[in-house]
Amino acid sequence: MINASLKELSLALAAKKVSSVELSSLFLDRIERLNPTLNAFVTVDREKSLVMARDADARIAAGTAGPLTGIPIAQKDIFCAEGWLSTCGSKMLANFVSPYDATVIRKMHAEAGLVSLGKTNMDEFAMGSSNETSFFGSVRNPWDTQRVPGGSSGGSAAAVAARLAPAATGTDTGGSIRQPAALCNLTGLKPTYGVVSRYGMIAFASSLDQGGPMAASAEDCALLLNTMVGFDERDSTSLERPVEDYARDLDKPLDGLRIGLPKEFFGEGCDAEVMAAVRAAIAEYEKLGATCVEVSLPNSHLSVPAYYVIAPAEASSNLSRFDGVRYGYRAPEYGNLDDMYMKTRAQGFGAEVKRRILIGAYVLSHGYYDAYYLQAQRIRRLIANDFVEAFKHCDVIMSPTSPSTAFKLGEKAADPVQMYLSDIYTIAVNLAGLPGMSIPCGFVGGLPVGLQLIGNYFAENRLLNVAHRYQQATDWHQRRPGGIE
Amino acid sequence: MTQWEVVIGIETHAQLSTVSKIFSGASTAFGAEPNTQACAVDLALPGVLPVLNKKAVECAIRFGLAIGAEVAQKSVFARKNYFYPDLPKGYQISQMDLPVVVGGNITLQVGQGDKAYEKVVRLTRAHLEEDAGKSLHEDFHGKSGIDLNRAGTPLLEIVSEPDMRSSDEAVAYARALHALVRWIGICDGNMQEGSFRCDANVSVRPKGQAEFGTRREIKNLNSFRFLKEAIDFEVQWQINEIEEGRNIQQATVLFDPDTGETRMMRSKEDAHDYRYFPDPDLLPLIIPAEWIARVRGEMPELPVQRRERFAGDLGLSAYDASALTASQEIADYFEAVVAIAGKANAKPCANWVMVDLAARLNKDGKDIADSPVSAAQLAGLIQRIADSTISNNIAKKVFEALWNGEGATADEVIDKQGLKQITDTGAIEALVDEVLAANAANVAEFKAGKEKAFNALVGQVMKAAKGKANPQQVNDLLKQKLAG
Numbered sequence: 001m002i003n004a005s006l007k008e009l010s011l012a013l014a015a016k017k018v019s020s021v022e023l024s025s026l027f028l029d030r031i032e033r034l035n036p037t038l039n040a041f042v043t044v045d046r047e048k049s050l051v052m053a054r055d056a057d058a059r060i061a062a063g064t065a066g067p068l069t070g071i072p073i074a075q076k077d078i079f080c081a082e083g084w085l086s087t088c089g090s091k092m093l094a095n096f097v098s099p100y101d102a103t104v105i106r107k108m109h110a111e112a113g114l115v116s117l118g119k120t121n122m123d124e125f126a127m128g129s130s131n132e133t134s135f136f137g138s139v140r141n142p143w144d145t146q147r148v149p150g151g152s153s154g155g156s157a158a159a160v161a162a163r164l165a166p167a168a169t170g171t172d173t174g175g176s177i178r179q180p181a182a183l184c185n186l187t188g189l190k191p192t193y194g195v196v197s198r199y200g201m202i203a204f205a206s207s208l209d210q211g212g213p214m215a216a217s218a219e220d221c222a223l224l225l226n227t228m229v230g231f232d233e234r235d236s237t238s239l240e241r242p243v244e245d246y247a248r249d250l251d252k253p254l255d256g257l258r259i260g261l262p263k264e265f266f267g268e269g270c271d272a273e274v275m276a277a278v279r280a281a282i283a284e285y286e287k288l289g290a291t292c293v294e295v296s297l298p299n300s301h302l303s304v305p306a307y308y309v310i311a312p313a314e315a316s317s318n319l320s321r322f323d324g325v326r327y328g329y330r331a332p333e334y335g336n337l338d339d340m341y342m343k344t345r346a347q348g349f350g351a352e353v354k355r356r357i358l359i360g361a362y363v364l365s366h367g368y369y370d371a372y373y374l375q376a377q378r379i380r381r382l383i384a385n386d387f388v389e390a391f392k393h394c395d396v397i398m399s400p401t402s403p404s405t406a407f408k409l410g411e412k413a414a415d416p417v418q419m420y421l422s423d424i425y426t427i428a429v430n431l432a433g434l435p436g437m438s439i440p441c442g443f444v445g446g447l448p449v450g451l452q453l454i455g456n457y458f459a460e461n462r463l464l465n466v467a468h469r470y471q472q473a474t475d476w477h478q479r480r481p482g483g484i485e
Numbered sequence: 486m487t488q489w490e491v492v493i494g495i496e497t498h499a500q501l502s503t504v505s506k507i508f509s510g511a512s513t514a515f516g517a518e519p520n521t522q523a524c525a526v527d528l529a530l531p532g533v534l535p536v537l538n539k540k541a542v543e544c545a546i547r548f549g550l551a552i553g554a555e556v557a558q559k560s561v562f563a564r565k566n567y568f569y570p571d572l573p574k575g576y577q578i579s580q581m582d583l584p585v586v587v588g589g590n591i592t593l594q595v596g597q598g599d600k601a602y603e604k605v606v607r608l609t610r611a612h613l614e615e616d617a618g619k620s621l622h623e624d625f626h627g628k629s630g631i632d633l634n635r636a637g638t639p640l641l642e643i644v645s646e647p648d649m650r651s652s653d654e655a656v657a658y659a660r661a662l663h664a665l666v667r668w669i670g671i672c673d674g675n676m677q678e679g680s681f682r683c684d685a686n687v688s689v690r691p692k693g694q695a696e697f698g699t700r701r702e703i704k705n706l707n708s709f710r711f712l713k714e715a716i717d718f719e720v721q722w723q724i725n726e727i728e729e730g731r732n733i734q735q736a737t738v739l740f741d742p743d744t745g746e747t748r749m750m751r752s753k754e755d756a757h758d759y760r761y762f763p764d765p766d767l768l769p770l771i772i773p774a775e776w777i778a779r780v781r782g783e784m785p786e787l788p789v790q791r792r793e794r795f796a797g798d799l800g801l802s803a804y805d806a807s808a809l810t811a812s813q814e815i816a817d818y819f820e821a822v823v824a825i826a827g828k829a830n831a832k833p834c835a836n837w838v839m840v841d842l843a844a845r846l847n848k849d850g851k852d853i854a855d856s857p858v859s860a861a862q863l864a865g866l867i868q869r870i871a872d873s874t875i876s877n878n879i880a881k882k883v884f885e886a887l888w889n890g891e892g893a894t895a896d897e898v899i900d901k902q903g904l905k906q907i908t909d910t911g912a913i914e915a916l917v918d919e920v921l922a923a924n925a926a927n928v929a930e931f932k933a934g935k936e937k938a939f940n941a942l943v944g945q946v947m948k949a950a951k952g953k954a955n956p957q958q959v960n961d962l963l964k965q966k967l968a969g
Contacts, residue, residue, distance in 0.1 A: 080532045093531060100525050102532055200532040206765035235534050236767050314765055317564050320575020321529040325631065328531075341568055364566070364760035373762060 001026060002163045003480065006071060006220045009166060013060055013070045020053040020060070020070030024115050027072050031117060031164045037145060037484060040159040042077055042136045043085045044118035052115040059113050068227055069113030074165035076156050077119035078126055079211070080200040081105045088202045089122040089134040089152075092322045092329045092348035102200020103232045104169065104211050112227035117165050120155030124350045125319065126176055126204040128152050129422045132413050133352040140409075141184060142481040143447055147406040150180030156214050157184040162484055167215035167224050171201060173208045174307055175401075175426025178438035181214055182401035182450020185440045187467060187477060188214040189221045192457050193433035194239035197232035203318040205311035206237075208430040217477050218439065218467035222246040225460065241458070249461045250468040254288045257466065260295035260394030265425055270403040277442030277449040278400045281470070285398075288469055295390040295397065299382040303428040304420055306383070309363050309376035310431070315353075316360025322348065355416065384432040391456045396466050399425045401438040401450030425452055435460050439467045440476040448476075487728075488692040491720050492700075493655045493685055494647035497662055498640045499672040500616065500680040501544040507615050507639035508535030508578060515678050519621070523633035527618075529573035534766050537562075541639040542770065544671035545585045545613055546780045548641060551669050551787055552608055554589025556777050560612070562767045566760045570631050571618035579642075581761045584612035585770060591665065592789060593657040594807040601804050606658050607646040613770075614640050641671065647686065647697065652716035656709050659683055660811075661788075663709075668788055668813045682707045687719045689727070698723070699733040703740050703747055715740035719747050791816055799823065799831035808839050814854045825864030826871070833867050841881070845888060858887045866895035876956055879904050907954045910962070913946075916954065917962045920945045931967060939963065 001009070001018065012018045028046050035041050049072065056070035080086045080098035082105075087093045101109065108114040123133040131139040131154030141149040142162035149158040153170030157180035160168050170177040172190035181188030189212045196211040203209060213224035225246045232238040259282065266275070282292060324330035324344030331343035349357070363372035390397060402422055412419045429436040434454055441451035455463040471477050506513055509526035526533045549556040563581040589608040594601060616638040621630035643662065649655045663681055666672035674681050683706045688698035703719060706712045718740075723733055735753040740746075763769075786794075788810040795806035795816075809819045815838065822834045842863065846853060866883055869875045875883060875895075883898045892898035899905055907913060921928055924945060930938035946959045 080530070086531065088531065096531065098530070098532075100530070198532075199534050202531040203766075234536060236536050237765075313762060317566050317576050317760070317762070320566060320568065321531070321573060323568060323570075323575060325570045326528060326573065337570065361760060364762050366758045366760075369760075369762070 002030070003216075004166070005217060006068060006166060006215065006223045009071050010067055010223075014065070016060070020056040020072070020115055021050060023070065024049050024053040024072040024117065027117055027165055031159075034162055034164055034484060038140045038142060038158045038162055038164070039137050040120055040139050040149075040155045040162070040164055041074070041118045042087060042089070042121045042134075042155065045084065048083065049115055049117055052109065056113045056115055066112050066227075068223060070115065071166060072115040072117045073108070073224070074118060074120045074156055074159045074168035075105065075116050076153050076169050076171055077122055078171050078202050079105050079169060080202065081116065081119070084116075084119060086119070086202070087135070088126070089124040089136060090349065090353070091135040093202075094135060094329065096328050098200075100200065103197035103234060104228050105200060107230065108169075108227050114227060120153070120159055120168060122155055123152035123176075124353050125202070125315070126152040126171060126173055126209075127315070127352050127356055129175070129179055129419050130407070130409075130412065131155065131180075132409065133350055135350060138409055141406045142484050143184065144406065145484065147408055147447070148183070150183035150402070150406065152176040152180075153188075153214060154180045157181055157186055157188075160184070160186055160214055160216065161481060163480065167213060167220050169211060169224075169228070170214045171204075171209055171211045172426075172430065172436075173204050173210075173311060174430050175423040177212050177214055178426050178436055178450065178452060179402050179423060181438040182440075182452075183406040183448060185448035185477070185479060185481075186214055186216060187218050187221050187437065187439050187471075188212065189225060189437045189460065189463070190429065190435060191225065191229065191460055192239075192435045193430075194237050195241075195435075195458070195460070196228050197230070197235045197238050199232055199234040203314075205314040206318060207314060208307075208311060210430070217471055218437075218464050219247065219250055219471075221437075222250060222464045222468075225464075244461060246460055246464055249465040252465050252469075254285070254290050254466065254469050257285070257288075257290035257396065258394040259285060259290050259292045260390050260397040261292055262295050262297045262300065262390065262397060262399060264297050264300045265399035269421075269424060270400050271405070271444070273444040274400055274402075274404060274449050277444060278398070278451055281441035281451045282398060284470065284473060288473060293393050295393055297383070297386040297390060297428065299379060299386050300428050302379045303383055303431055304424055306376040306379040307423075307427045307431060308359065308420060309372050310380065312356040312360035313364050313373050314360070316357045316364065319349075319353070319357060324348070352416070380431045383428050387428075387432045387434060387454075387456075395456075395462065396459070397454040399452045399454070401425060401452040405444050405447035405449060429454055433457070435463055437463050437467055439470060440479070441470075441474075442476055443479075448479075489689045489720075489724050490692045490694075491650055491652075491716075492647045492688045492690065492697055493649040493652075493716060494700075495645045495649070495655060495658060496684040496686070497643040497659070498616075498682050499643060499662075499666045501541050501639040501641055501671055502673055503538055503540040503544065503639050505538055505540075506637035507538050507541045507613065509637050511637065513638050515675075517634055519630065519632035519634060521634065523618075523636060527573065527633050527637045529575075535578060535764075537767060537770065538639065541613055542585070542772065543780055544639070545611065545641055546772065546777055547669045547671055547784065548611055548643070548666065549586040549589065550777070550781055550784055551665055552586075552589030552591055554608060554611070555587045556772055557583060557585050557587055558772055558774075559583065560585040560770045560772075562613075562764045562770065563761045564764045567757050569617065570629065571620045571633070571636065573618065573633060573636055577615060577617065578764055578767070579614035580612035583769075584610040585772070586611035591658065591661050593654070593661045594804065595654050595657045597804065603803070604654060604657070606648045606654075609644040609646050611641050611643045614642055616640050641666075647688075652713045652720070655685060655716055656713050659709055659712055664810075664812050665788060669785065676707045679707060683712055685712060685716055685719075687716055687723070688733070689720060689723045698727075699735050701733065701736045701738050701747075703738050704750065706740060711740055711742055714742070714745055715747055718745055722747065785813070788816070799828060801831060801835055805835045805839065809835060812853075814852065818853050818856070818860050821860035822864045822867065825861055826867045830867055830871050833870065834864070837863055837867060841884060845884075857890065858884065862887050862894060869895050869899060873906060873908060873955060875899060875904055875906050876952070879906065879952060904953060907950055908958060910958065913950070913954050913958050914962055916946050916949045917959070917966055920949060921966060928967065939967070
């Protein structure tokens with residue numbers, strides 16, 4: 001059961017071989033036992049989970065269950081869930097119990113009947129690539145507990161990799177689903193911007209944030225994505241499109257698939273062994289009927305600098321609401337109003353969040369706006385145009401997800417720029433608003449390597465198909481970390 | 486001595502009459518218990534997002550069409566970032582570089598009588614934004630309370646060019662704008678509740694100088710009287726400063742109605758850097774031509790059009806036409822009166838509405854919409870004056886009776902109270918003879934050349950007739966008899 005796919009769990013629940021309460025308890029027990037080692041969850045509430053599980057069992061008994069009703073999953077703590085602490089990994093919200101459900105949570109609970117096992121640890125306000133910026137402490141990578149799980153959805157990644165949950169939600173602003181998926185041997189999907197509602201997903205950078213599934217396989221991601229998507233009138237950037245079944249095209253053959261390999265992503269800057277694993281995966285695709293073409297993303301070297309203007313700019317404004325006035329942390333002692341603001345925010349935010357607020361306020365300030373923010377927006381358009389051009393020659397773009405395997409805790413914590421560079425392959429995808437995935441494609445020194453797949457707008461079905469066929473032919477995604485039990 | 490010229494531009498915040506807020510579904514009704522009309526979005530809970538209320542956009546389109554402006558095909562919402570406890574998100578959603586309404590103008594009537602003149606004030610722009618909440622500083626024992634009911638209420642900020650040259654012009658502009666936004670139904674204009682408030686940018690310069698002087702902005706003027714008083718004080722203050730050799734520093738000032746003075750709130754050096762940038766939570770606002778066309782089709786006849794019709798069709802003076810279009814309610818009432826009383830009586834109709842009715846309404850503090858005397862009743866009354874059934878003086882009595890509900894129609898009041906004018910020449914002649922016989926002294930005075938004595942005799946006849954004799958006939962008969 002622990003290692004079962006969502007489809008297998010769905011069948012077992014439908015056949016009443018197991019109840020949702022039993023299944024949820026199984027995972028809750030594992031969380032209780034292993035979470036002290038991994039620190040993947042920040043909030044677990046057995047009673048709340050079991051209430052949902054009992055509801056799910058009732059729906060199954062009544063024959064009104066959906067395909068995933070009763071399956072327990074983990075929720076990144078960036079999603080507001082009614083009655084749950086919703087902390088976003090920050091001291092600022094360490095006491096914040098949300099009075100409402102994010103749209104994604106509502107869809108998963110009320111519509112799909114999924115059971116939430118708890119809220120997973122994350123980099124503070126999703127700002128980080130290692131999960132070390134969380135107020136609740138670092139998450140450990142189940143493949144090597146001295147190493148980071150990646151970030152910012154590191155808690156979700158560690159939880160699924162260690163099978164504390166069959167699947168999880170994540171969010172991805174610059175790689176926060178794909179990079180931890182790569183570092184923890186998972187399959188993760190960041191959908192096209194606007195496909196998954198952002199309502200109730202605590203904003204980091206509004207024009208880049210996108211929720212998505214993290215699971216053991218493309219098939220699991222497809223099934224979970226089905227429960228997350230859909231137009232939401234509460235999110236003005238949500239797209240009104242016909243509903244798709246993301247499991248529809250999984251088995252389509254890959255004959256004639258054109259894989260674009262951006263020459264800029266296959267040069268320097270990547271660990272050689274990681275690159276070798278990625279090239280081996282591409283060779284496997286050729287065996288499956290694909291052909292490779294070289295494409296170019298000439299502005300991709302500008303994506304990290306452009307991102308570190310746009311994302312902090314939006315964040316500096318998005319995080320202004322955390323002022324100690326209405327909810328969340330307030331400094332215990334202060335003089336006047338300005339002092340209350342300053343102490344509250346100085347004490348409530350961690351160093352990385354403060355760094356980005358400062359950068360963001362700077363690039364938006366009078367006299368600098370044109371040189372930084374507007375220039376970055378121009379670069380953003382160039383990057384998006386690069387992809388439009390590349391997709392004239394290919395169906396899917398492939399690259400490493402991350403330039404290295406999981407690094408040691410503390411290794412890059414003191415050097416923000418080194419940390420930022422761990423997202424060099426993923427960030428352009430967010431800037432362009434495209435869908436992207438990471439799938440397991442091998443190991444280096446016992447640590448997982450991720451292959452990034454980038455699709456054209458709304459090509460989630462194609463990406464999942466491309467990922468699934470590879471996973472039919474390989475077993476990287478089925479490998480589980482040993483030694484944490 | 487230097488002759489000074491005053492230069493005034495006005496920024497107005499008009500609260501739009503939408504049922505719900507500009508970016509959330511919460512109600513905009515005034516006066517509810519604090520924080521009962523603030524939903525998750527208004528409270529800026531983590532994760533919430535704004536969704537634009539199309540009704541607010543429609544208000545902006547109406548305004549743009551009413552002032553002959555360009556309604557922007559594409560406008561952009563931007564965040565204005567600053568910290569304040571009643572600003573829940575830490576930024577206000579407004580419009581900066583691309584506003585929804587660009588240009589346009591408003592024609593005003595300034596002054597009265599011989600000194601009245603027409604003035605065209607150009608508008609720079611109008612943009613949509615959300616209001617903040619309110620900080621409450623009383624009853625909290627050294628702390629402040631926050632009421633977020635008003636947070637997210639839609640505002641149209643209307644910015645004029647610096648085209649006004651006196652406080653009278655500024656007030657005339659504010660009044661015309663106030664009438665217009667109410668006329669087109671986008672703002673209730675309630676100034677006590679803050680639905681319509683003005684900031685005045687004031688500067689002075691030597692007459693003939695082309696460049697503007699340095700301006701100071703007077704914030705949050707919520708009555709026409711305060712607007713005038715504040716500008717008058719500020720102008721005098723600036724002139725004094727300059728004449729005493731000091732420079733005016735750009736600043737934001739507040740007007741204190743108790744002292745009648747303006748005082749500095751913050752200087753230019755303290756000005757915030759609002760770090761405006763396009764709000765990534767909202768897509769650019771696209772207004773297709775069809776939407777504008779639809780709103781155009783739903784527009785009422787505008788004050789300027791109605792004014793022209795009143796002057797052209799009904800032959801009223803520009804001043805009368807302007808006064809009768811001060812609000813849609815007044816114009817509607819007047820038109821209803823004329824419709825019954827007839828175009829030939831347009832001038833007396835105008836006088837009754839602007840003078841007698843207005844004074845009576847004012848006395849009881851009533852709006853014309855709640856007038857106890859209906860347009861039909863007033864028209865009936867005017868018809869009886871026109872056909873000489875009653876005199877103007879008696880008409881005032883009848884009007885008062887109608888006001889007090891002493892009859893359903895003027896005719897009923899005239900009948901019941903026996904107010905019908907005496908026009909029978911024989912009857913009047915008898916009264917005249919009686920008065921002449923009884924007032925020999927007056928007759929003698931008149932004959933000695935004292936014109937006043939004639940009036941006394943008229944008064945005596947009217948008194949004998951209980952005011953009901955036709956005054957013209959009384960005059961004519963008296964003259965005839967005295968000459969004879």
